[in-house]
Amino acid sequence: xxxxxxxxxxxxxxxxxxxxxxxxxxxxxxxxxxxxxxxxxxxxxxxxxxxxxxxxxxxxxxxxxxxxxxxxxxxxxxxxxxxxxxxxxxxxxxxxxxxxxxxxxxxxxxxxxxxxxxxxxxxxxxxxxxxxxxxxxxxxxxxxxxxxxxxxxxxxxxxxxxxxxxxxxxxxxxxxxxxxxxxxxxxxxxxxxxxxxxxxxxxxxxxxxxxxxxxxxxxxxxxxxxxxxxxxxxxxxxxxxxxxxxxxxxxxxxxxxxxxxxxxxxxxxxxxxxxxxxxxxxxxxxxxxxxxxxxxxxxxxxxxxxxxxxxxxxxxxxxxxxxxxxxxxxxxxxxxxxxxxxxxxxxxxxxxxxxxxxxxxxxxxxxxxxxxxxxxxxxxxxxxxxxxxxxxxxxxxxxxxxxxxxxxxxxxxxxxxxxxxxxxxxxxxxxxxxxxxxxxxxxxxxxxxxxxxxxxxxx
Amino acid sequence: xxxxxxxxxxxxxxxxxxxxxxxxxxxxxxxxxxxxxxxxxxxxxxxxxxxxxxxxxxxxxxxxxxxxxxxxxxxxxxxxxxxxxxxxxxxxxxxxxxxxxxxxxxxxxxxxxxxxxxxxxxxxxxxxxxxxxxxxxxxxxxxxxxxxxxxxxxxxxxxxxxxxxxxxxxxxxxxxxxxxxxxxxxxxxxxxxxxxxxxxxxxxxxxxxxxxxxxxxxxxxxxxxxxxxxxxxxxxxxxxxxxxxxxxxxxxxxxxxxxxxxxxxxxxxxxxxxxxxxxxxxxxxxxxxxxxxxxxxxxxxxxxxxxxxxxxxxxxxxxxxxxxxxxxxxxxxxxxxxxxxxxxxxxxxxxxxxxxxxxxxxxxxxxxxxxxxxxxxxxxxxxxxxxxxxxxxxxxxxxxxxxxxxxxxxxxxxxxxxxxxxxxxxxxxxxxxxxxxxxxxxxxxxxxxxxxxxxxxxx
Numbered sequence: 037x038x039x040x041x042x043x044x045x046x047x048x049x050x051x052x053x054x055x056x057x058x059x060x061x062x063x064x065x066x067x068x069x070x071x072x073x074x075x076x077x078x079x080x081x082x083x084x085x086x087x088x089x090x091x092x093x094x095x096x097x098x099x100x101x102x103x104x105x106x107x108x109x110x111x112x113x114x115x116x117x118x119x120x121x122x123x124x125x126x127x128x129x130x131x132x133x134x135x136x137x138x139x140x141x142x143x144x145x146x147x148x149x150x151x152x153x154x155x156x157x158x159x160x161x162x163x164x165x166x167x168x169x170x171x172x173x174x175x176x177x178x179x180x181x182x183x184x185x186x187x188x189x190x191x192x193x194x195x196x197x198x199x200x201x202x203x204x205x206x207x208x209x210x211x212x213x214x215x216x217x218x219x220x221x222x223x224x225x226x227x228x229x230x231x232x233x234x235x236x237x238x239x240x241x242x243x244x245x246x247x248x249x250x251x252x253x254x255x256x257x258x259x260x261x262x263x264x265x266x267x268x269x270x271x272x273x274x275x276x277x278x279x280x281x282x283x284x285x286x287x288x289x290x291x292x293x294x295x296x297x298x299x300x301x302x303x304x305x306x307x308x309x310x311x312x313x314x315x316x317x318x319x320x321x322x323x324x325x326x327x328x329x330x331x332x333x334x335x336x337x338x339x340x341x342x343x344x345x346x347x348x349x350x351x352x353x354x355x356x357x358x359x360x361x362x363x364x365x366x367x368x369x370x371x372x373x374x375x376x377x378x379x380x381x382x383x384x385x386x387x388x389x390x391x392x393x394x395x396x397x398x399x400x401x402x403x404x405x406x407x408x409x410x411x412x413x414x415x416x417x418x419x420x421x422x423x424x425x426x427x428x429x430x431x432x433x434x435x436x437x438x439x440x441x442x443x444x445x446x447x448x449x450x451x452x453x454x455x456x457x458x459x460x461x462x463x464x465x466x467x468x469x470x471x472x473x474x475x476x477x478x479x480x481x482x483x484x485x486x487x488x489x490x491x492x493x494x495x
Numbered sequence: 496x497x498x499x500x501x502x503x504x505x506x507x508x509x510x511x512x513x514x515x516x517x518x519x520x521x522x523x524x525x526x527x528x529x530x531x532x533x534x535x536x537x538x539x540x541x542x543x544x545x546x547x548x549x550x551x552x553x554x555x556x557x558x559x560x561x562x563x564x565x566x567x568x569x570x571x572x573x574x575x576x577x578x579x580x581x582x583x584x585x586x587x588x589x590x591x592x593x594x595x596x597x598x599x600x601x602x603x604x605x606x607x608x609x610x611x612x613x614x615x616x617x618x619x620x621x622x623x624x625x626x627x628x629x630x631x632x633x634x635x636x637x638x639x640x641x642x643x644x645x646x647x648x649x650x651x652x653x654x655x656x657x658x659x660x661x662x663x664x665x666x667x668x669x670x671x672x673x674x675x676x677x678x679x680x681x682x683x684x685x686x687x688x689x690x691x692x693x694x695x696x697x698x699x700x701x702x703x704x705x706x707x708x709x710x711x712x713x714x715x716x717x718x719x720x721x722x723x724x725x726x727x728x729x730x731x732x733x734x735x736x737x738x739x740x741x742x743x744x745x746x747x748x749x750x751x752x753x754x755x756x757x758x759x760x761x762x763x764x765x766x767x768x769x770x771x772x773x774x775x776x777x778x779x780x781x782x783x784x785x786x787x788x789x790x791x792x793x794x795x796x797x798x799x800x801x802x803x804x805x806x807x808x809x810x811x812x813x814x815x816x817x818x819x820x821x822x823x824x825x826x827x828x829x830x831x832x833x834x835x836x837x838x839x840x841x842x843x844x845x846x847x848x849x850x851x852x853x854x855x856x857x858x859x860x861x862x863x864x865x866x867x868x869x870x871x872x873x874x875x876x877x878x879x880x881x882x883x884x885x886x887x888x889x890x891x892x893x894x895x896x897x898x899x900x901x902x903x904x905x906x907x908x909x910x911x912x913x914x915x916x917x918x919x920x921x922x923x924x925x926x927x928x929x930x931x932x933x934x935x936x937x938x939x940x941x942x943x944x945x946x947x948x949x950x951x952x953x954x
Contacts, residue, residue: 040543040545040546041546041604041607041608041824041825042543042608043538043539043541043542043543043546043604043608044539044541044542044543044591044592047539047540047541048539049536049537049538049539049605049608049609050536050537050538051536051609051612052534052535052536052619055534055535055536055537056534056535059535070888071882071886071887071888071889072882072888072889072890073859073862073888073889073890075511075514075515076509076511076514076515076518077508077509077510077511077514078508078509078514079502079508079509080502080503080506080507080508080638081506081540081594081624081626081638082502082503082506082560082626082638083502083503084499084501084502084503086499087499087500087502098565098566099565101541101562101563101565102562102563103560103561103562103563103594104560104561104562104563104586104589104590106557106558106560106628107557107582107628108581108582109582110580110581110582110585111582117578118577118578118580118585119576119577119578121569121577122567122569123566123567123568123569123570126569126577126589127563130563130585131563132503133503135540135562145500145502146508148500149500149501149502149508150508150510153510155904155907155908157892157893157894159890160511165540167540167541169565169566179539179540179541187893190893190894191894192865192893192894194865194871194875194891194893195893197875198890198891198893201879201882205882311872312875315872315875315876315879316879365500366500400532403532406651406653412653413770413774416653416656416771416774417774420660420774420775423530423531423660423664427530428530429529429530429531429532430530430531430532431531431532431618431657432653432657433616434616434646434649434651434653434654434657435616435649435650435651445614448614449614
């Protein structure tokens with residue numbers, strides 16, 4: 037062998053079967069987004085580092101892939117003394133661009149940059165890969181797709197309802213049974229207020245966000261370490277695990293939070309949202325989950341997370357309302373709400389639960405056998421006619437190798453019909469079609485090849 | 496304003512209108528590729544630099560975007576003495592990955608890496624962005640899409656015919672009138688042989704490749720500078736500009752090249768290919784163009800290039816046969832042939848010739864007016880019913896702002912119908928639909944909203 041043919045760790049090649057399955061997921065998501073009136077945008081893979089740095093915390097900055105400046109970048113950097121320079125200082129000197137880390141920050145940048153052309157409320161979706169220099173492990177990659185849908189420039193709770201409808205529609209079309217968990221950062225802030233720990237709100241939400249990973253003891257330990265008082269932690273427990281249906285929980289919360297203006301605001305928002313949800317009959321189960329916190333600090337209102345019912349795998353979709361995302365780029369007072377579907381986890385769940393539609397999507401309908409140069413003209417004539425038919429995929433085996441080998445190829449490739457256009461067939465003006473799954477053979481007239489083949493394919 | 500919101504030079508944001516037009520092009524190309532039996536693959540944006548370097552010439556190496564190693568890369572590089580280091584030496588020390596420069600080299604890498612799983616002949620297509628640190632100028636970007644279609648593992652000329660059919664089909668569906676120019680590197684090599692300049696074959700083809708840019712005088716001057724004899728240059732002129740139709744040209748070439756084995760082989764290949772082409776009636780004009788050379792050295796047989804008839808813009812698609820592409824990764828003797836469609840140029844031609852389908856693709860079908868919290872339940876009920884209908888896109892204006900402003904929004908967004916579900920309508924169990932283009936109003940029954948709306952949309 038010559039040069040190594042490996043690819044960078046954490047990245048993947050997608051072969052035809054994976055691609056067709058991935059496109060199946062993306063097509064459904066895209067169609068649902070369009071149906072609900074969202075329009076596509078795309079942003080470049082590379083963003084200026086000034087756009088990306090400082091938006092994902094210190095850890096996130098480290099996980100950004102940075103792109104080396106072009107040309108003789110050292111001479112351009114006006115600093116030749118690199119003796120004893122640190123990696124960090126050198127990076128600043130020789131990189132200006134990075135690969136996007138998510139679709140949220142590029143979207144915020146997009147909205148600010150194009151605000152003069154955009155008609156608000158702006159309903160957009162974006163399906164593109166993102167890159168993170170994370171340590172690769174099962175289900176975690178360095179290149180992966182996100183499917184984001186957001187509406188920006190409206191603070192109506194109707195948008196939250198619409199997103200829940202979108203989630204319901206996407207997963208229902210994909211066939212994934214699911215629970216949509218909803219909470220509100222205002223309720224969490226209200227709880228922190230009545231516990232007199234509003235200064236440690238971020239610490240509390242970050243701890244609660246880990247509930248699934250580290251259990252309630254772990255959450256309590258982390259809050260304690262961050263300085264949350266034992267009294268507050270004790271008082272928090274029964275609130276986090278309030279029992280009953282959503283209405284009951286909201287009723288109890290109203291009582292608990294009666295002295296917190298922001299908390300009551302959160303409860304009222306949830307009441308409105310659930311009043312909308314109750315107008316529809318959804319396949320998804322929607323429930324208020326007070327332990328849902330979402331780690332990201334830019335969420336300011338409703339937060340949403342989706343789990344598969346039939347397989348434990350972390351969330352398939354998540355998001356929430358952000359009141360001030362674009363302010364990092366200087367545009368204040370623009371509220372938005374959105375969710376992001378994780379294509380890789382959805383793929384894994386569908387694979388595990390065997391939810392992809394059967395074979396038939398990825399194969400070719402018809403393969404003509406190649407009998408060699410004497411007969412090929414007749415095959416090519418027939419095939420060229422067939423190519424004019426919409427929705428039929430067809431080809432000729434390109435080389436006149438042994439018929440047995442050609443049939444083996446057709447088998448491996450899951451070809452539906454093999455067509456024989458030999459000397460005999462040419463004389464009679466027909467083509468023999470063999471249905472591979474049954475072995476049944478039929479004659480098709482070349483004069484009516486499209487019609488006859490369509491009939492065959494329906495049978 | 497806060498932080499700058501610019502993006503790296505040579506890159507672009509795509510807004511909804513551009514996206515829908517770009518997807519229109521990609522969808523047609525993808526559907527045609529599938530119809531002809533080609534299957535999708537995708538490769539990672541980043542490849543190891545060992546895969547990319549040395550494949551695109553010295554100039555190409557410079558145009559690769561290189562990605563900085565992660566973490567404390569200097570300490571990992573085992574070399575702390577960076578004093579007086581050059582940019583080139585430093586790059587070797589601190590980068591291992593680069594962004595893909597085209598789809599051909601990653602495809603060759605893919606074929607070699609996955610050769611055990613692949614059933615040959617392997618018919619694949621790939622539609623992904625590529626990155627080049629070229630100087631941006633009109634129509635030339637640092638991030639742009641390529642749409643490659645190749646069959647590898649077969650040397651049958653039927654594959655070339657199939658690609659010409661694909662080209663014909665794609666441009667016919669897009670509505671772009673075009674000429675497919677075909678030539679054969681073996682014919683060019685034969686010509687070099689009979690001119691006794693086969694050692695300068697690459698110089699000759701590189702010069703001829705510039706014909707359009709620098710004219711025949713320029714080409715001759717360049718050949719002279721490269722050491723091609725005056726006698727050879729003189730003899731070349733009438734051959735390059737042979738007159739007559741393809742058959743006539745091939746006949747004359749047979750005579751001219753009778754002493755070149757490889758040249759006659761090229762002529763015979765073209766005879767076979769044109770005998771296939773003559774079986775079909777194509778919208779594209781296909782012609783043998785002896786001045787077509789294609790700069791890339793890996794082409795060994797047929798070469799193909801497509802030009803728009805109605806607008807001069809360089810080639811919209813190009814490619815050819817390569818007999819040994821995978822040998823750079825250690826897999827020898829695998830012949831392939833493929834073409835690449837340039838999405839950006841196709842977009843530009845379609846824009847200039849006004850070939851995109853009219854508005855109607857990018858807009859939302861229905862927008863409910865928001866009358867405020869008293870009426871919103873009725874609107875949401877109606878909308879929620881409508882969302883169950885396949886192929887209808889609909890929404891509610893999320894905020895109860897002035898009706899006039901909501902109507903202005905509907906106008907700007909090219910919404911087809913505005914729906915009014917007010918108090919009056921609720922009493923009667925109807926919704927008023929206003930067709931925006933005509934101003935016509937109709938009542939729709941909420942009990943049969945989907946059927947009634949479908950009827951409205953058809954009118």
